[in-house]
Each structure stands twice: as C-alpha cells, then as structure tokens.
Amino acid sequence: MVGIIPEDKINEIRQSIDIVDIIGEYVHLKKQGRNYFGLCPFHGENTPSFSVSPDKQIYHCFGCKAGGNAISFLMDIDGLSFQEAIIKLAEKGKIPLDLEIGSEQNRSDSKVNSEKKQMLEAHELLQKFYHHLLVNTKEGQNALEYLVDRGFTLDSIEKFQIGYSLPSWDFVVKLLQKRGFSLSLMEKAGLIIQKENSDSYFDRFRNRIMFPIQNSKGETIAFAGRSIEKEDQPKYLNSPETELFNKSNVLYNFFRAKSFIKKQQQAILFEGFADVISADKAELYNGIATMGTSLTEQHVQLIRRMTDTIIICYDSDFAGTEAAYRAANMLTDHHCQIRIARMPEGFDPDEYIKKYGSEKFRQEIIAGSLTFMAFKMEYHRLGKKLQNEGEKLRYIEKIIEEITNLDKAVERDHYLRQLADEFSISLDALKQQQQQMYYAKKKNGHVKQRENNQNRLFLQQKSRLLPANQTAERRLLAHMLQSVDLAFKIKDLLNGIILYYDEHQAILTYLLGFYEEGNEADTSKFLLYLPDENLRRIVTELEMMPLNSDVADREIEDYVNQVLKHQKMLKIKEKENLQKKAEQENDFVKAIDLAKEIIVLRKSL
Template sequence: MGISKITADKVKERMDIEEVISDYVPLKKKGQNLWACCPFHGEKTPSFSVAPAKQIYKCFGCGKAGDPIQFIMDIEGIGFQEAIRHLAGKYGIEVEEDETRTPEQEQAQSERESLLIALGFARDFFVKNLQTPEGKSIGLSYFKERGFGPSIIEKFDLGYALDGWDNLLKAAIEAGYQEDVLLKAGLVLQSEKDPNRKYDRFRNRVTFTIHNISGKPIGFGARILTKDKNQPKYINSPETAVYHKSDVLYGMYQAKKAIRDKDNCYLVEGYTDVVSLHLSGIENVVASSGTSLTDGQIKLIKRFTDQVTVLYDGDSAGIKASLRGIDLLLEGGLNVKAVVFPEGEDPDSYSRKVGSQAFQEYLEKNSRDFIGFKIGLYKDEIEKDPIRRAEVIREVVQSIGKIPDPIIRSVYAKEASGLLEIEEEVLHAELNKILLKGQKDSFQKPPEGPDEFTPFEEFMPAQEKETSFSEILRLQEREMIRLLVNYGFEKLEGQELHLCQYLLDETEDLEFETPVYSKILKMYRYQLAQNLIPSTDYFLSVQDQEIKTEVIDLISPRHEVSTHWEKTHQIIIGRENDDLTLTGYKSILRLKRKFVRKMMEEAKQKIKNAESEKLDDTQVTELQEIYFTLKKVQIDIDRELGIVIG
C-alpha cells in the first residue's frame, strides 16, 4: 500500500532540512547558509550548500540538489514512498496508508524496495531462529560464550541460519516472496547443475546483519561454528542493488551518533570486534569486515568525524601488510591514530580478557599518532640497517605527503624529523618532490565539477566563435529564467508593473530552445494568466524533478557578500536587485542579441550553401538583405549594452 497524501503533507510540514542532513554530514554555518563536504562525491573543499530559509540543498561540485525528501532519496538510494516513511519515523509521524491504490500499483514497487523488504524478512527469520531448539543450542550458546546478552543481540540483529538446504527459502515463499527477489537479494543460490533447484546461501551459521546508514538490513555476514576445513569461516552477502561493499562499514548505523558526539571513530576488522567494543561501553566503532579500506568507506567516516583511530591485532607482520589503509585515510583528509594490542590479542579477545574499564584505559594510554606508530613498527630494522633506514624515511614522507592540509603536513614533518634523527630540511625537500609530482599529475586530470557560469558575463566575438550558439543561447535563456524565479514578483521602481510582466511582454515572440527553461516559462505564463505570480515554493513543489533541480540551482548563489564589508569597512557592493528595471532591460537585450546572432549565422550558412541548394540570385539577395538588417540590429543592441567590436 502507498502512503496517504495526509501523511506526506504532515512530513513536509514537519521536516527540517538542517536536521535531516545533519544526520549524515556535519554542517558549518558560513553567511546565511550551511556548508559541508558533499556526501555524494569526493571533495576536500566544501561545496555542498544548505539553505535553511529555503529548505533546499545544492552541491556546486556534482550538481546534486533538492529538498529534504530528495536528499533522503539520493543518500539512501530509495524511492519517494520509502523516503516519506523514513522521515515519518524520524519525526514520530503515524503513517496512514492510501487505500485507493490498485493491485497493479501494488506490484509496481521498485526492485530496490522489494529487496529491502525481503532482506528485512530474512533478518527477522534469522533472529527468531535463536529461539528454536537448534538455534538455542548452537547460535545462542555461541553468543553467550562471547558475552552477548539479549540487549546486544537485539541492538545488532544477531541471528542464526538453521542447518538445512532451504529453511529460509520455504519460509519466504510461504510468506509471499518471489524466488527471483530472493536471488537478487543474495539470500538464495541457484544450482549450476539444475537451474530449477534453489537453496539458502546461509546455512548452519550465526548471522550478523549489515545495516545501511538508516538502519535497514542490506546484507549479512555469517560465521560457521564447526571445524569444517572445506568451508570458509565467514561468508557474506554478494553485491546487490542495495548492498555495495565498498560503501558500507559494519556497525555505522549503531555508531554514527557516538562518532559525532566523541568526534572520533574506532576502526576494527571484524563483526565481533564491533559488538565486543559496544559491550565495553565503546560505541563509536565500525568494521571494514575484513576487506581492504575503500574510498567510499573513508568518505562515510568523514561524514561524521575527521578523527579515526585504527585498532590493530597484536601481529606485527599483519600490521605492516595493512599499512596502506593508513595512507588512504590520510589522503581522505582524516587525522589518523593507531592502537596495537599485545601479541596474540585482538579487540574482541582483549576486551573480554581485561574488562570494560581496563580496556578503555588501554585505548587512551596506547593511542599514538600515525607517525610515531609507523616509525615504531620499524624501530629494530632501522637501527641495524642504514639502507632500510633510508627506505623507511621515504615511506614516512610518502605518508605525510598524502595529508591535504599543509599545516598538519608541516607539523608531522617536524615530528618525523625528531623521531628519525634527520634534518627537517631534508624531509621537506623530499616532501616537496612528492607534492610537485602530485600537482603535475592532477593538472593532467579533467576538472572535478562543472565550471560556474557568471550570469552577467559578456561573450566577445572571439569567444562566441569558440562556444556554440546553442550553448550561448542556453546560458542567456537560463539568465532570463533566473531573474523570473528570483525577482519576478518585485515591482519596478516607480511603476505598478512587476518585473515578470515586463520580461514576459518583451519576450512574447521568442521561443526558448532549452526544454527545461521552455517548460518553466510556460508554467510561469500559465500562472500569470490566472493572476498569480509563482514563487520559488511553487516550482519546488512540482513533481518534475528536472524542474525542481534547475530552480534550486537558479536560486542558490555560490558566494555571498560578507555583511562586514559594508558595516565594518563601509565598502558598498552593488546588487543586481538594486535597479531591477536596468537589470531586466539588459537581460532582455542580451537574450535578443543571442537570437539575432543565431539568425545571422543561419542566414550566412544559407548564403554559403546557395549553390548546393540551387538558390537563384533573387533569393541570395534576400538572404543578404536579411543578414545585414540583422547585423544592424545587433550593432544597435551592442551600443546599448556598451559592447565595443573592432
């Protein structure tokens, strides 16, 4: 069933964009808006803007834009209905179902939503299995040995997959789930020998539910409890439409609030490490689930904190093999510390061995920044071997070079100089070589995001030759729509005429070529015909996502003029709405100039192709007259705009 319009309206009235987005990224106030590094693409300088007054967000790097509902749809990868349910749960709004939906509409759920529902069923099935005789004797017994009580089992949705080929499959089909959905969710497998035979992926194992950031089950990890050499210790859900391993960290849903509150994230390797640390009172912990760190996982941590502490098992060989993870964290703009446990211990075993209080004290006392940690690993080697010493110095400098902040780089270079007993100037020289090489490589890459368009930029003839007429026209059509959306309701100085009436009257005979601007213009004209001047809220409430995204882009300025310029320094900055009559007049002239230039180009092409198109002398003469008439009009417009052409 769908969600009723009443529920959707209640959510829209209650939702606050700052509260919604703050659950995913830390926002910092700058001017009238809030800013953050975009959660949708990697960046080191914040270009993600949130406007609380307008209840919209806009990224000037990747172009993502929308309202709180669209943000949840984008960040969670879910549909409109699921986004409304998510926000209703956040604000404690009771969800009313829409009884008017047809059976066909019920079947038209997206694949993603179907998978999430099936995975939720599997989670409940595994959890309930702990209360069966088999589940109690095997699964629950294992969890009790680990010290996992009812509350922690419930918190992490721990469960048990029964021993048998198709226990989950039979239960799911009986509950109305289709086999192809269970296959796509990674819950069942298809026999290679017999395509008609399907069986459970998880059998005779304890299960660890993997949640997305909002708490929905998206996959499972499962540990075998018998000593079967033919079976892997752990098996995990495969990549699906809802589960991308490279973007997920186990325990992030349970840890995100604590990570933000503590401003630190502990990073461990396994599922049980995460659960054990929660038992020790440490909730700001996530796991990479035994895989190498990815950019997606690092960006996920950075949404909530810039500080990460990596917890390593007491195995020096294993630590050295996994040091690349530290460089990735540094490159991602995180401040990295590390803790190593005694030989033969891991976070899970050591926390159970020494108890909660002693474990927390151990973490505090043994936490070292990555420079001291990395140099300490190779202490014995560099004391005995000068060549190895030089290699370690280069490795340390390579790591320092990954840090994007120049001040932090300098601080670490100074520390490394003291620990390695080498002149700081030598380290900086080597560091500069690395940085210069990195800069050279980055220059060869294409820019990260689209160039920003300056609305009032004048295109000189040489530039017009380099830019297609359709693109120039699109930009000027955009400027016209931008003025309509932002200032259309304002009256011209000393007149009863609104800016929108003036702009639309002057451009009545012009047909916009850019589809989205043409649609917005038609909507604007229609509203005006009803004696209504549409506000930005009107366009943001339409169902057409392309229009909503474009309007958000039009009303979201990337830069704001500081109030201190005028108040403190008495520097007066002119604004485009100070004289809307002049602003509107010039915008109309620019738009008409582009149309004139386009018609001139069309006439010129026809003259050039006169022979191939078999035009007679009279027709060619007419085209020449049209061209020179248009040229005269352009010169008049140029004179008005102050454009000088040699």
C-alpha cells in the first residue's frame, strides 16, 4: 500500500508538517472557530465551504465532498503520485529520505512522466543558458544595454532570470541534441521548430530578450521573447501552448507573488510582465499578469485561492480600459472586491514608474485606485458627448442602472448624491427613478435578491436532513474515529449487526482492523489505510461533524438502539410482505404465525 517508503517514515513525515501550512500555499484560509475555511480549489464556488482541521490534520469540502489529508491534497492539487507527494512533504518537513529507485511502481511513474520531466529539464537548461548569455558574454552585451537603457536593473534581471537568445538559427537545436534531448520532443515542448517537409529543426527564439515563464510551482514552462530590432516581428513572441504551458491558466509571477498576496490579502493584476517587473522594483511584490490573453475563469480561481481583493492596473488606452472593465466584471461575478488603478493618458505602469518613480506610483496610482462603481462612471462616459441632452440622459440612466445593482444602501446613496451634484438633478428624483428601476428589474428576475440566497441555504440544509438510522450510523462512526476503546465498546453493543449502509459497514470493518493492528485513533493516518476514495471522502465528512467531547453512555446507546430499531423495522416489513403472500395463497396457519412474530417485533421496538 505504501510502496517503497516505510510506513514509520510516512508517519514521521505526516507528523512533521501542518496541513494548514500545506493547504495554505494553495488556498486562502480564514480561521473560524477551531477550523480554517476557504474556497475549494477542486470546484468553482463563491462561498467558502472548504474546511481544514489542524487538530485532525484533514480537510473536507462540504460542497463537492472532496476530503483527505495533506498527502492526498498534494496528489489531487498537483497531480502527484503517492510517492511524489511524500517526497514533497519530506522536503517541507526536512525529513531525509533514502529511497531505493527501481520498484515496479517507480518505473511506471517514471515512464508516464518521462516526457514532461525532459521538457522541464530542457526549459531549465535554456533559462540558465539564456541568462548566462545576457549577463556574462560579449554576445549579450547589446541586449543587456538595451534593458538597462529601458530602466531594468541588474537586480531585476537576476531575480526574474531574464536572458538573451543568440541570432543563430540552430544553436539551441545543437545544444539540446548534444545534451541528449530528443529533438521531436523539444519541438513538442515549443523550444524549436521543425522545417516543412524535412527532418531538420531550427531555433524558435533568435536575437530576443528572453523572459522565462513559470508555473505556480516555480518551474519554467515557457518563454516570452521580445524583439530588439524593429524589423524582427512580432514584437513579442511567446512559446506555443504545450503539455506544460496553457496561457489560460498561467499567471506571470504567480509563484513569486503568492506569499505576498496571501500576507497582504491583495493582488495587483497587470497586463504584461514588464509592468510586473517594474512594480516589483517599486516594492510591490504582489503583482501578477495574464500571458497575452484576457482574464479567464481559471485565472480567477487561481487568484481566489489566495485572496478576494484585487487591484486592476491596466494601460490607460482604449484597449486597456475595455480589458479592465471585462476583467472587473468577471472578478465581481466571483464575489471579489475590486478596485481599478487608473493610469494617466498615454502611460502604462512600466512607463509611469520610469518617469515619476516608485513612490508616486504606489501612493497616487495604487493607493488612489477607484472603486469599481467609480470606474464605471468613468467608463460609461467614454465616447459620449454629455453636452448633448439625449446622450446625457442615457448616461444618467445607465449609471442609475449600475447603482441599482449595488448591494449596500450607503453605496447607492453615495453615488446617487454624486450624480445629483454633477448634473444638478434633484436627489429625490434620482432615488425615485432608482426605486422604479429596482422593482422593474426585480419583477423580471434581474436583481440579486437576498431572499434567494436565504431560500437556497434553507434548501441545502433541508437536503441534508437524513433518516434517523443513517444519522445514528454516522454518529457512531464519528465517535469510533475518536477513540479506540469507544470503537470496541460500540462494536460489542451492535452485537454483530451489519450497518444498513454499505459504505458505513465498510468503514466500520476497516476501522476495527486498523485498531486491531495496534494503531491509535488518528484519522489522518487511517485515511492512508483506506483503499477507496469514496470511503475517504465519507470519513473526512464524518470527522467534521460537531460531537460532544465527553459523550455519555446513554447517547451512544440511543444511537445503537436507533440502528437496531431500523433493523427490526426492516424485518417487520419483510414479514408483513410474507404474511400478505401467505394470505393470498390461503396458507392461514403460516399467516397467523407470521402475525405473531410481527407482534413480538413491534413490542420489542
């Protein structure tokens, strides 16, 4: 079950780490009572239903029912094998591992991941090679001067491992071939290109400033190359999408920024990596950027694992403003708190910092960012001539519509007053129109209604009302998970009765076996003992149930009696069916005997 890593070593590793720290690297967690809660990383949700227990060292999602311990979390979130997850946890816990390489499972995993590992190794090699060319060679001198002239510091170049690719058509091809990499695989990795109708290859990036792109684990998975000469087009050339690189779920600098995002509970979203690097130089370390694509659902889920507060800082031109509006709407739909940092016309963040400096950028642009509503009031002005009476009225109506969608009465009042002051309109008239618009939209189902959320919550709670016997079985198992002595006491009270629900009986059987092998009550360890994912999910759900720490004997007996009562009810039902059948067959003697048995069973209830 545990492969080539001894069980005692696995237990040592488990005990050396805290599941809150491990999951906290992927999910923004907030403490509520004894547990931590956040948005589930395994399914899209807007209300936190993902719970982590530091006491029990397990997690459980009340939405999608995902659950497990730190090991299973890493296996699911990063797509790791059991052994890979153990190795990663051992590194975090600083536990030495002496592994024997060559087991059948290890060879199988190696075969499956071989191509991906080679791709990552090739990217790592080229990242170092490109960086070395830029900072240490005569060939990279012009590119280095180019960067310095544009405000890049040597510290930034080192931190972001910026490099330079030679103007050669096949230098990288020869380097990779010499290092033993398959050229067809390197073409698949997006590093080189195969010539048409030929078996030969040429370098994808030539005579360009090279920006490595890393995934959330810090592994280099692609490159963005910026041209130095005007005739070299396009200006930016990115790696194609590969098995490693999908720009729809990669955010530039995320792996460096995520700890700062969590600490500050705020992310700054830029359009490009030059802006991120300039912001980093300005001591804004929580900057991230999309990779030449609009913000996607995957990007939003990635950000929301760390924080729900985002400042959008895009270019000031029309395209940047439109992109900021789309991104803000998407983030708002996911219940994020949004502010928009507006750049002066003609500037992007990189240019502004170079001209006015870091302090002014931090104080006037980032700290002075607008609320989304204030930005909307600016956005809806674009292209309108408000001197024209018709356009002015249409603008006012659009803003009232936006104000209607605000949840807080104070916000609605604030922006209505602002509108009244700007256009010298009666505040009462604006409020009246806003109320009319609210009720019209509510009638048509277009307004977010708080009562809908309350009804949804009621239905969710109602759906969780379980039959009495099912609740009793769950409670018994939950208590058995807490204590070895109590587990065997409950076993004796059940007196060989099989639990009605197959999953519950399976958990009972495995748990007693786990204890009989000398293990103490340890749910995190027991999860490793269970062979079935569905059973693990149920166990984590049971562990999250609120229980009395000092359970009374009477309470346990009540649960057992409820289980036994259900068993008797099933027998009564069975005998009633047999009685009806006997009467239909005119076997009255048998029917009378069955009736007597039913009476005895009913009395025993």
